[in-house]
Amino acid sequence: MAGTDFLRTDLTAELAAIRDEVQGYARGYGLDFFEVIFEMIDYDGINSLAAYGGFPVRYPHWRFGMDYDQLSKGYSWGLQKIYEMVINTDPSYAYLMKCNSNVDQKLVMAHVYAHVDFFKNNQWFSKTNRKMLDAMANHAVRIRNYMDRYGQDRVETFIDRCLAIETLIDPFMPFTVVPKPPRHEAGAPSDETDDEAKKREGTGKLKVGRAYMDSFINPPEFMAEQKRRADENRKKGKRALPDPQKDVMLYLLEHAPLEEWENDVLAMIRDEAYYFAPQAQTKIMNEGWASYWHSKIMTQKALKDSEVVDFADHHSGTMAVQPGRVNPYKVGLELYRDIEDRWDRGRFGKEYDECDDIVAKAKWDRKSGLGRQKIFEVRRVCNDVTFIDEYLTEEFVERQKMYTYAFNRRTNQYEITDRDFKKIKEKLLFSLTNRGLPFIFVREGNYQNKGELLLWHKHQGLDLDVKWARETMKALADIWRRPVSVETEVDGQKKLYTWADGEFK
Amino acid sequence: MYNIKRDHSRFRGIVKGRIKQDLKKYITHGEMIARKGKNMVTVPMPQIEIPRFRYGDKEQGGVGQGDGEPGDPIGQGEEQPGEGEAGNSPGEHDLEVDLTLQELAEILGEELELPRIEPRGHKTVKAKTEKYTSIAKEGPNSLRHFKRTYKESLKRQIASGVYSPDHPLIVPIRRDMRYRSWKTDIKHENNAVIIYMMDVSGSMGDEQKEIVRTESFWIDTWLRSQYKGIETRYIIHDATAREVDEDTFYQTRESGGTLISSAYKLCEKIIQTDYPPTDWNIYPFHFSDGDNWSGEDTRLSMDVLKDSLLKMCNVFCYGQVESRYGSGQFYKDLKEQFGEGHEMVILSRIENKEGILQSIKDFLGKGK
Numbered sequence: 088m089a090g091t092d093f094l095r096t097d098l099t100a101e102l103a104a105i106r107d108e109v110q111g112y113a114r115g116y117g118l119d120f121f122e123v124i125f126e127m128i129d130y131d132g133i134n135s136l137a138a139y140g141g142f143p144v145r146y147p148h149w150r151f152g153m154d155y156d157q158l159s160k161g162y163s164w165g166l167q168k169i170y171e172m173v174i175n176t177d178p179s180y181a182y183l184m185k186c187n188s189n190v191d192q193k194l195v196m197a198h199v200y201a202h203v204d205f206f207k208n209n210q211w212f213s214k215t216n217r218k219m220l221d222a223m224a225n226h227a228v229r230i231r232n233y234m235d236r237y238g239q240d241r242v243e244t245f246i247d248r249c250l251a252i253e254t255l256i257d258p259f260m261p262f263t264v265v266p267k268p269p270r271h272e273a274g275a276p277s278d279e280t281d282d283e284a285k286k287r288e289g290t291g292k293l294k295v296g297r298a299y300m301d302s303f304i305n306p307p308e309f310m311a312e313q314k315r316r317a318d319e320n321r322k323k324g325k326r327a328l329p330d331p332q333k334d335v336m337l338y339l340l341e342h343a344p345l346e347e348w349e350n351d352v353l354a355m356i357r358d359e360a361y362y363f364a365p366q367a368q369t370k371i372m373n374e375g376w377a378s379y380w381h382s383k384i385m386t387q388k389a390l391k392d393s394e395v396v397d398f399a400d401h402h403s404g405t406m407a408v409q410p411g412r413v414n415p416y417k418v419g420l421e422l423y424r425d426i427e428d429r430w431d432r433g434r435f436g437k438e439y440d441e442c443d444d445i446v447a448k449a450k451w452d453r454k455s456g457l458g459r460q461k462i463f464e465v466r467r468v469c470n471d472v473t474f475i476d477e478y479l480t481e482e483f484v485e486r487q488k489m490y491t492y493a494f495n496r497r498t499n500q501y502e503i504t505d506r507d508f509k510k511i512k513e514k515l516l517f518s519l520t521n522r523g524l525p526f527i528f529v530r531e532g533n534y535q536n537k538g539e540l541l542l543w544h545k546h547q548g549l550d551l552d553v554k555w556a557r558e559t560m561k562a563l564a565d566i567w568r569r570p571v572s573v574e575t576e577v578d579g580q581k582k583l584y585t586w587a588d589g590e591f592k
Numbered sequence: 593m594y595n596i597k598r599d600h601s602r603f604r605g606i607v608k609g610r611i612k613q614d615l616k617k618y619i620t621h622g623e624m625i626a627r628k629g630k631n632m633v634t635v636p637m638p639q640i641e642i643p644r645f646r647y648g649d650k651e652q653g654g655v656g657q658g659d660g661e662p663g664d665p666i667g668q669g670e671e672q673p674g675e676g677e678a679g680n681s682p683g684e685h686d687l688e689v690d691l692t693l694q695e696l697a698e699i700l701g702e703e704l705e706l707p708r709i710e711p712r713g714h715k716t717v718k719a720k721t722e723k724y725t726s727i728a729k730e731g732p733n734s735l736r737h738f739k740r741t742y743k744e745s746l747k748r749q750i751a752s753g754v755y756s757p758d759h760p761l762i763v764p765i766r767r768d769m770r771y772r773s774w775k776t777d778i779k780h781e782n783n784a785v786i787i788y789m790m791d792v793s794g795s796m797g798d799e800q801k802e803i804v805r806t807e808s809f810w811i812d813t814w815l816r817s818q819y820k821g822i823e824t825r826y827i828i829h830d831a832t833a834r835e836v837d838e839d840t841f842y843q844t845r846e847s848g849g850t851l852i853s854s855a856y857k858l859c860e861k862i863i864q865t866d867y868p869p870t871d872w873n874i875y876p877f878h879f880s881d882g883d884n885w886s887g888e889d890t891r892l893s894m895d896v897l898k899d900s901l902l903k904m905c906n907v908f909c910y911g912q913v914e915s916r917y918g919s920g921q922f923y924k925d926l927k928e929q930f931g932e933g934h935e936m937v938i939l940s941r942i943e944n945k946e947g948i949l950q951s952i953k954d955f956l957g958k959g960k
Contacts, residue, residue: 099760100757100758100760101760134596135596138596138599139596144595145595147595147598147599147602148599148602149599149602149603149605149606150599150603150642151596151599152596152598152599152600152601152602152603152604153603153640155596155599155600155603156600156603156604160688243602247642250642251642251643251644252644253642253644254644254645255645408657408658409656409658410656410658410660410666411654411656411666412654412656413654413655413656413657414657417657418657487657488657488658488659489655489656489657490655490656490657490658490660490662491653491654491655491656492653492654492655492656492666493653494653498665500665500666501653501665501666502662502663502664502665502666503656503660503661503662503663503664503665503666504653504662505662506662511655514653514654514655515655518652518654518655523647523652524644524645524646524647525645525646525647527645544645549647549648549652550647550648551645551646551647552646552647552648555643555644555645555646556645558643559643559644559645561643562643573645
């Protein structure tokens with residue numbers, strides 16, 4: 088791709104030799120990755136790439152500048168430093184910071200190969216676009232063209248609104264249904280004419296691709312049932328509602344009264360959101376996997392005597408635990424090791440689970456030797472939710488000193504609340520499910536028969552943050568161009584928030 | 593690289609826009625002064641974030657790792673190295689925006705529509721600056737230019753065939769050494785001096801001083817953006833006047849009577865000794881609650897002003913900070929003497945903190 092040519096900065100002979108060495112070890116352990124192209128850049132380059140999510144060419148937007156601002160400050164104040172960055176593409180690009188020492192580069196390479204193995208093999212990444220580098224660059228060109236034509240402020244403001252709903256997608260959709268084609272593209276082949284389609288509307292009749300299939304797809308019994316249901320609903324004064332739709336972005340793409348360029352911008356941002364979704368779904372697994380392998384490769388193969396101290400220093404830096412948060416590197420790494428150990432010793436299955444002899448359990452070792460095989464399986468099928476749900480054990484939680492915390496209004500600070508396994512697991516799963524964000528669905532697009540958008544918050548014990556909801560709904564209303572409401576609960580009571588005519592109720 | 597610089601300046605633009613919007617709030621609270629570094633001001637503002645549906649931080653809580661008993665407080669979670677997301681960490685993130693004083697002055701200037709100051713036309717003061725712009729073959733080791741030296745060395749080794757790419761060992765010899773070297777620039781600049789005078793008699797309370805402090809911070813900021821080399825002098829007075837340093841200026845609380853003329857005379861003396869008006873732009877600011885001891889002294893003050901100070905200064909600014917005890921008579925006297933729209937005497941009444949913004953505009957709005 089032309090855009091990246093000028094930043095192509097090849098490895099030095101020395102680093103190329105290290106790369107080949109590390110790559111050999113990684114393959115030796117059975118890691119299976121796309122080709123990885125390493126590039127050397129300085130701290131400013133890595134900060135800007137990080138702000139762009141790893142991609143050298145993105146569309147213009149101020150938030151990239153904001154992220155860059157924060158990363159640069161963090162770096163110059165010595166608070167944070169990005170060691171490594173790698174993107175999920177084929178071939179994969181990874182960036183090495185120029186000023187790092189060779190032992191750091193070695194560690195990073197090992198880490199990167201494991202990441203790329205994860206990208207390639209974890210099933211949740213299987214639907215991502217591996218040519219995203221090109222897609223991102225195309226998005227950038229298209230958005231820049233729109234900016235030239237319609238003005239930067241106007242386009243940027245519209246992007247702001249799209250970003251406000253970028254989490255309202257359904258990461259499981261790529262695995263369940265074939266995505267519907269956008270409305271400006273041709274639909275599935277059908278010989279139905281527009282007139283016929285109109286006639287069909289409201290009768291509950293299903294769409295028929297070939298006319299001769301009609302009596303099979305819409306048999307008389309089915310039509311009678313549809314009619315009966317429609318009558319019943321009419322009697323109750325209810326309209327038949329479709330199932331709530333989780334992909335709010337798609338709903339807007341299909342139904343919001345957008346101009347063509349707006350539709351295109353929204354579609355691009357949705358594409359990017361779907362591309363990044365698996366990374367949010369597998370943070371613990373992905374970082375854990377990479378840390379597991381850099382540690383393994385370094386300590387067993389690649390490390391020279393003189394490098395041990397530097398390695399230990401940097402490895403422990405990544406593993407550092409801070410109060411009030413889970414370090415995905417640490418938890419992931421430890422959990423893989425725990426799984427490997429359990430499967431090596433046969434500590435799984437009905438017999439082990441039901442054993443209540445503490446001594447026997449502590450000594451349990453069936454010499455199964457299935458550990459390595461098991462963790463490769465886990466990295467293929469799991470995401471963070473299933474990873475934690477399936478493999479987090481009471482012993483592990485205790486060993487890792489995990490706790491739950493909550494905000495205490497009385498003392499006005501965050502406090503440790505519990506070390507109970509069930510509660511910890513529940514809380515951790517909650518924070519991972521749907522990225523710890525509320526479930527929001529589209530209920531209907533013609534609310535009160537006034538063309539208003541009605542959303543539904545599937546309440547799961549926590550109320551929405553009103554201030555944030557208000558701003559998000561404002562953005563939504565701008566896209567929908569009509570009032571937007573969301574059904575939710577506040578303190579256990581049903582509540583309807585509405586943004587209409589510049590006012591929030 | 594790439595386009596990040598442009599996105600970054602876009603973001604800075606948004607930030608500056610917010611500061612401009614809230615300028616009155618920032619000025620009234622006076623919190624910027626405490627955050628002043630040498631050439632930078634750090635402005636705190638709420639994090640700018642893309643809105644989304646989410647739970648309240650305080651509602652949610654989360655899972656952590658480490659020692660401690662239930663009930664023990666946990667510190668605020670720091671950002672993870674290398675992670676942009678503020679995932680499940682508690683706490684609000686404040687944005688700290690660094691602005692140069694120049695940028696801050698621009699914002700002030702735009703918001704208050706302040707005209708640029710026309711300096712009086714003597715560019716006599718020479719400023720010498722040394723710039724390290726060139727490379728020399730000789731020099732002290734502390735100025736060694738590593739990259740250039742390395743390049744020279746590399747060139748020599750390649751030319752002489754000693755260099756091997758597989759074993760890239762570079763050994764510089766004396767001939768390869770390169771050093772940074774400087775040039776001296778002489779610039780002619782307009783210099784300016786601000787002389788702050790404050791009445792510290794019993795009637796000027798802490799609140800009044802806070803107002804003076806805030807106002808002088810902004811005046812300083814603006815004038816500094818207009819003149820390269822600026823000096824500040826401070827005079828406090830009750831019945832007698834004396835020159836003090838900046839800290840003392842704001843902290844002293846005297847009691848007793850007020851003889852404004854004493855300050856004006858001292859100001860006159862400072863100007864005469866240190867700042868010949870042909871070379872300097874001179875800005876005396878006087879803050880008082882407007883209570884002078886006697887009509888006699890007021891007359892004396894007017895004379896000093898008329899006959900001496902006004903002939904030397906760009907403008908003379910009098911700010912009257914309203915206090916419960918002051919009569920405010922001096923403002924009326926000045927107004928009577930010079931009239932409201934006088935070219936060189938600018939009068940402003942500052943009723944409370946809210947009034948600071950308008951008062952700054954009064955003083956600096958004339959572009960002198």
